[in-house]
Amino acid sequence: MxxxxxxxxxxxxxxxxxxxxxxxxxxxxxxxxxxxxxxxxxxxxxxxxxxxxxxxxxxxxxxxxxxxxxxxxxxxxxxxxxxxxxxxxxxxxxxxxxxxxxxxxxxxxxxxxxxxxxxxxxxxxxxxxxxxxxxxxxxxxxxxxxxxxxxxxxxxxxxxxxxxxxxxxxxxxxxxxxQRTSTGYIYNRIWAAIKREALLTVAEGVASPAELDAIFKEVLKTPKGPCEQMDIVGLDVVLDIEEHYAAEREGLPQLPREFLKKMIAEGNLGVKSGSGFYSYDGK
CATH class of the missing domain: 3.40.50.720 (NAD(P)-binding Rossmann-like Domain)
Incomplete structure (x- = not known):
């Protein structure tokens, strides 16, 4: 058919x-x-x-x-x-x-x-x-x-x-x-929690983006860490997604979104702007 x-x-x-x-x-x-x-x-x-x-x-x-x-x-x-x-x-x-x-x-x-x-x-x-x-x-x-x-x-x-x-x-x-309506489906809900904690870790001065990504890759054997991934997606897009989660769910911490807003206000959007958590030279 x-x-x-x-x-x-x-x-x-x-x-x-x-x-x-x-x-x-x-x-x-x-x-x-x-x-x-x-x-x-x-x-x-x-x-x-x-x-x-x-x-x-x-x-x-x-x-x-x-x-x-x-x-x-x-x-x-x-x-x-x-x-x-x-x-x-x-x-x-x-x-x-x-x-x-x-x-x-x-x-x-x-x-x-x-x-x-x-x-x-x-x-x-x-x-x-x-x-x-x-x-x-x-x-x-x-x-x-x-x-x-x-x-x-x-x-x-x-x-x-x-x-x-x-x-x-x-x-x-x-x-x-x-099986039930879920903002973020299955995987993106898990990934959102990782992104949020990564942003908190950097914003609180616990680790630099490079240190955070390095330990993440060492333990989980992934090719990229959370900060590298967010730079690829675009920090403005990451913020939009975080704002949507915050509107849907009470109690999510504000600091990750405030940290993203500060970076975006400084022109750091990630790979597409040439700088984010890391600087990019076009290579």
Missing amino acids: LRNKAVTLLGAGTQGARLAFMWSKLGRRVHLVDPNEKQLDSAYTRIETFRRGSDPSPHKWGEIRLLDSKELEKAASSSWMVVECVPEKLELKRKVVQGLNDVAPQETIIASNSSSYTITEIINGLELRNGSRFLSLHSYWPPETAAIEVMGTADTSPDVIALVMEQCKLHGFQPFHV
């Missing part, structure tokens, strides 16, 4: 390209939709690079159709699932998901790839035609990191969850079912 249906991805950024690669593995079509033609071309180049570097597939690669946003309704009409991969701004995601609800057939699953907003938050107050088909489908860094988290709402059909879990596994993901 699904063989003749596509997956539509709305947003051709980093995650959109990586997800298009994964969902086209079994020879099925993928519609990659974005209003920016250059973004689409860049995404297609990345997809081709992933394909050349992957193990030979037992199936022919699925066709990737690059589409303008005006063609979204047509794309959704032939898809079994539509996934939004737009920037991490709640009102934008709400607007996009409402639009998907309005144009996608009632049986088409609608998913959000948001890392910090739950599907329950995104659809709250929207006028939906079929509330049982909505879920969060948060991936990390496929194909290198295969983990993907599947989280529904109180109204999501168990059959929808089961189908998405099955299809994710078939396409090379390692799916995890988040």
